[in-house]
Amino acid sequence: MTFRPRPAAVTLATAVALVAGGTAAYAAPGHTSAPHAKKHVLLLSVDGMHQSDLQWYVAHHPDSALARLVDSGTSYTHAKTPFPSDSFPGLIGQLTGGDPRTTGVYYDVTYNHALLPAGTTHCKGAALGAAVNFDESIDKDSTRLDAGQGLSGLPGSILNMTGHPSTLINQAALPVDPTTCKPVQPNQYLKVNTVFDVLHRAKLRTAWSDKHPAYSILQGKSGNSIDDLFTPEINSDAPAGGDWTTNNASTQQYDHYKTEAVLNEINGFDHSGKHRVGTPALLGMNFQSVSTAQKLPKSDGLAGGYLPGTRTPGPLLTKALNFVNTEIGSLVTRLQKDGLASSTTVILSAKHGQSPVDPTRLTRIDDGPIIDGINKAWAASHPKNTSLVAQSLDDDGMLLWLSDRSAAATSFVKAYLLAHPATGNTATGGSRTLPASGLTAVYAGAGSARYFGVRQSDPRHPDVVGIARYGVVYTGGTKKIAEHGGASGDDRDVPLVVTSAAERGHGRSIGAKVETTQIAPTILATLGLNPRDLQAVRLQHTRVLPGLGRHHR
Numbered sequence: 142m143t144f145r146p147r148p149a150a151v152t153l154a155t156a157v158a159l160v161a162g163g164t165a166a167y168a169a170p171g172h173t174s175a176p177h178a179k180k181h182v183l184l185l186s187v188d189g190m191h192q193s194d195l196q197w198y199v200a201h202h203p204d205s206a207l208a209r210l211v212d213s214g215t216s217y218t219h220a221k222t223p224f225p226s227d228s229f230p231g232l233i234g235q236l237t238g239g240d241p242r243t244t245g246v247y248y249d250v251t252y253n254h255a256l257l258p259a260g261t262t263h264c265k266g267a268a269l270g271a272a273v274n275f276d277e278s279i280d281k282d283s284t285r286l287d288a289g290q291g292l293s294g295l296p297g298s299i300l301n302m303t304g305h306p307s308t309l310i311n312q313a314a315l316p317v318d319p320t321t322c323k324p325v326q327p328n329q330y331l332k333v334n335t336v337f338d339v340l341h342r343a344k345l346r347t348a349w350s351d352k353h354p355a356y357s358i359l360q361g362k363s364g365n366s367i368d369d370l371f372t373p374e375i376n377s378d379a380p381a382g383g384d385w386t387t388n389n390a391s392t393q394q395y396d397h398y399k400t401e402a403v404l405n406e407i408n409g410f411d412h413s414g415k416h417r418v419g420t421p422a423l424l425g426m427n428f429q430s431v432s433t434a435q436k437l438p439k440s441d442g443l444a445g446g447y448l449p450g451t452r453t454p455g456p457l458l459t460k461a462l463n464f465v466n467t468e469i470g471s472l473v474t475r476l477q478k479d480g481l482a483s484s485t486t487v488i489l490s491a492k493h494g495q496s497p498v499d500p501t502r503l504t505r506i507d508d509g510p511i512i513d514g515i516n517k518a519w520a521a522s523h524p525k526n527t528s529l530v531a532q533s534l535d536d537d538g539m540l541l542w543l544s545d546r547s548a549a550a551t552s553f554v555k556a557y558l559l560a561h562p563a564t565g566n567t568a569t570g571g572s573r574t575l576p577a578s579g580l581t582a583v584y585a586g587a588g589s590a591r592y593f594g595v596r597q598s599d600p601r602h603p604d605v606v607g608i609a610r611y612g613v614v615y616t617g618g619t620k621k622i623a624e625h626g627g628a629s630g631d632d633r634d635v636p637l638v639v640t641s642a643a644e645r646g647h648g649r650s651i652g653a654k655v656e657t658t659q660i661a662p663t664i665l666a667t668l669g670l671n672p673r674d675l676q677a678v679r680l681q682h683t684r685v686l687p688g689l690g691r692h693h694r
Contacts, residue, residue: 179484180422180484180485180486180667180668180669181420181421181422181423181424181481181484181485181486182422182423182424182425182485182486182487182488182664182667182668183403183407183424183425183472183476183485183486183487183488184235184423184424184425184488184490184660184664185425185426185427185428185469185472185487185488185489185490186231186232186235186425186426186427186428186490186491186492187427187428187431187465187489187490187491187636188228188427188428188429188431188432188491188492188493189431189432189434189435189436189491189493189494189495189625190431190465190491190494190635190636191452191491191494191495191498191631191634191635191636192218192219192220192634192635192636192637193452193498193634194431194452194454194458194462194636195207195211195636195638196218197452197453197454198454198462198466199211199212202466205466205470206466206467206469206470206473207465207466207469207489209473210469210473210487210489210638210640211638211648212648213640213647213648214487214638214639214640214641214648214649215638215639215640215649215650215651215686215688215689216636216637216638216648216649216650216651217637217638217639217650217651217653217655217686218650218651218652219634219652219653219654219655220490220634220635220636220637220655220656220657221633221634221635221654221655221656221657222234222491222492222493222494222632222633222635222656222657223240223241223656223657223658224240224241224627224628224632224633225241225247225248225538225540225626225627225628226493226494226625226626226627226628226632226633227247227248227249227492227493227536227625227626228249228352228427228492228493229246229247229248229249229275229358230244230246230247230248231491231492231493231657232351232356232359232427232492233246233331233335233358233359234656234657234658234660234661235490235492235657235658235660235661236335236336236337236359236660236661236664237331237333237334237335237336237658237661237675237676237677238658238659238661238662238672238675238677238678238681238683239333239658239661239675239676239677239678239680239681239683240656240658240681241593241601241602242593242594242595242681243332243333243676243677243680243681244331244332244333244677245330245331245332245333245601246330246331246332246358247540247593247601247602247603248534248540248626249274249275249276249353249355250272250273250274250275250276250278250532250534251272251273251532251534251540251542251601251603252270252271252272252273252531252532252542252601252603253270253271253273253316253600253601254269254270254542254546254600254601255269255319255600255601256269256270256271256273256316256317256318256319256325256600257269257271257316257317257318257319257322258270258271258272258316258317259271259272259274259313259314259315259316259317259324260313260317261317261322262322263322264317264319264322267319269319270531270544271316271317272316272532273316273325273330274314275327275330275353275355275358276353276355276376277353277355277374277375277376277377278314279310279311279314279315279327279354279355280309280310280311280353280354280374281309281310281311283374283376283377284377284378285374285377285378286299286302286373286374286377286378286385287299287302287309287373287374288302288306288309288353288354288372288373288374288377289309289311290302290303290309296379296380296394296398299373299398300371300398300401300402300405300412300413300414301413302371302372302373302412304348304368304369304370304371304411304412304413305365305370306354306356306357306370306371306372307326307327307328307354307357307360307364309354310326310327310354310355310357312324315327326357326364327355327356327357327358327360328357328358328359328360328361328362328363328364329362329364330358331358331359331361331362333675333676333677333680334361334362334674334675334676335359335360335361335366335661335675336423336661336664336665336675337349337359337360337361337366337367337423338361338362338363338366339665339670339674339675340366340422340423340668340670341361341363341365341366341367341368342674343670345421345422345423345668346368346369346418346419346420346421346422347366347367347368347369347421347422347423347424348367348368348369348370348371348403348406348411348412348421348423348424348425349367349369349370349371349423349424349425349426350370350371350372350399350402350403350412350425350426350427351370351371351372351399351426351427352372352373352374352375352376352427352429353372353374353375353376354372354374355372356370356372357370357372368418368421369406369411369412369418369421371399371402371412373395373398373399375392375395375429379391379394379395385429386429386433386436388433388437388440388441389430389433389434389437389440389441389443389445389457389460389461390440390441392429392430392432392433392434392461393430393461393464395429396428396429396430396464396465396468397468399426399427399428400426400468400471400472401414402426403424403425403426403472404471404472404475406420406421406424407420407424407472407475407476407479407481408420408475408479409479420479420481422668423664423668425488427492428465428468430461430464430465431458431461431462431465432495432625433461434446434457434458434460434461434462435447435458435495435622435623436495436621436622436623436624437457437620437621437622438568438619438620438621438622439457440457441457441460443455443456443457443460444456444457445457445458445622446458446498446500446622446623447498447499447500449499449500449501450499450501451499452498452499469489473487486639486640486641486667487638487639487640487641488637488638488639488640488660488663488664489636489637489638489640490635490636490637490638490657490660491635491636491657492635493625493626493632493633493635494625494630494631494632494633494634494635495623495624495625495631495632496537496611496612496614496623496624496625496627496629496631496632497611497612497614497623497629497631498623498631499612500568500622501567501568502611502612503567503568503612503614503622503623504565504566504567504573504575504579504610504612504613504614505565505566505567505614505615505616505618505619505621506563506564506565506575506578506579506613506614506615506616507565507615507616507617508533508535508539508615508616508617509617510563511558511561511563511578512530512533512541514557514561515529515530515554515557515558516528516529516530518553518557519550519553519554523545526544526545528544529543529544529545529550529553529554530542530543530544530554531543531544534603534626535607535615536614536615536624536625536626536627537609537613537614537615537623537624537625537626537627537629537632538606538607538608538609538626538627538628538632539558539578539580539605539606539607539609539615540603540605540606540607540626541554541603541604541605541606541607542603542604543604543605546586546604548586548587550604551585551586551589551604551605552585552586554583554585554604554605555583555584555585555586555588555605558577558578558580558583558605558607559577559578559580559583560577561577561578562574562575562576562577562578563575563578563579565579565613566619568622570619575610575613578607579609579610579613579615580607580608580609580610580613581608581609581610582607582608583605583606583607583608584605584606584608585604585605585606586604586605589602589603589604589605589606590602592606593606608627608628609627609628609629611629611631635657637655637657637660637686639663639686639689641667641689649688651687651688653687655686655687656683658677658681658683659683659684659685659686660686661675661677661678661683662675662678662683662684662685663685663686663689666685672685
């Protein structure tokens, strides 16, 4: 992809959770006791996992922790993530109830036509238009697992990382508000409130663990609605070489640090395990191990991805699924040992899927020549604008922001993409040429705005959206065999399981089409709070997941 800013066994009872009548949480410092403190939600995102992966695993491992969650919970077998199917809109959707049209967040790396570039200090009269990078690039030191905090003894000391990672963000790397001439913090960029905001207002403790300090975007407008936010930097240098995603063994080691943090939080401590603060009403984490096992052609001596022509996980992915199953089993076991199994609802889903599942359909296309071609062709008739594409974000879809948003410019880019073929390489090293830049459809200008459901004047939405042909991944190399961000079923069809002893553990499946944005109002309803306290729920009329009964309403 191209970023281009320009200048152990447990019983069935263990796997389920009671929404009422369980053990009360300790009151966190600064929080008063509330009736809702007796209820908890553990939210788990297995990034990259498809519904078909979960079904396969449960069928082949009927005594697994994942199988017990499914067998004692409500499974939504047709759940979809928002588009674009990236980590940011995926998780933000789960925790706000909204997709990009209301949250304003289209990816972790985007562009905003109404902001000023990072580092701007003289704002009056400055030209608008700025990259908005909310990934590892805004860390104080992205080479370090602690993102620049300065801990000694890494990686073993990582649980001592701050629970307030906004302090680890390099302010000079943030876009600038032209009105205040101050950097725009990630949490300030989000247009709506979060589940954490609502819980904080109800004086309930919250915690989350994820992969970059930029996930402080979840802190909401107050900037402090997550009491304990643990975000070791996944793209930092790993002991085995490369970063923690370079090989799957490193990713599993990385994920285990977050599991340890959540185990401490379940046990009534902060993520470090040193300070007793009370079990959060809402806590959880994401797993990256399945995602890297889907992307890597080979790791740890094992082939990545799926068996050709099937949806059967290959050896590396099977190993990663086994790892995640063990980690989730340890979390559920801790809930039981701490007397919280009867008061905790477990929600399992994924921020996104991964495409393509079938490696024989893979075509890796270098998007660099495509972007260069657009700029060159536009400059031929507009010599004063040699960089029409101000920013591109191309994983297995194409999002372009243009320096010229006119109908002429957006129509030009659409026509260029549809008229030019693109050649890429296959999983076996062969060559494959596809028409229309590897795309099946292009939405530009007003068409892009309609696609997302926003006004054309909205400064955040991509000016051009390209829907990739199945199997296309935009990358200049051969280091990945799958990606996410696109619109295919492999990108968006994810598991969604809600396990609660209040539902009496019958293991139901609901085939109705649902969206992962419905997790947010379901969390609030489960904790006895009003889902309509979420702005995105009101704006998009996002409903509580169906079929959960009165305990979730």
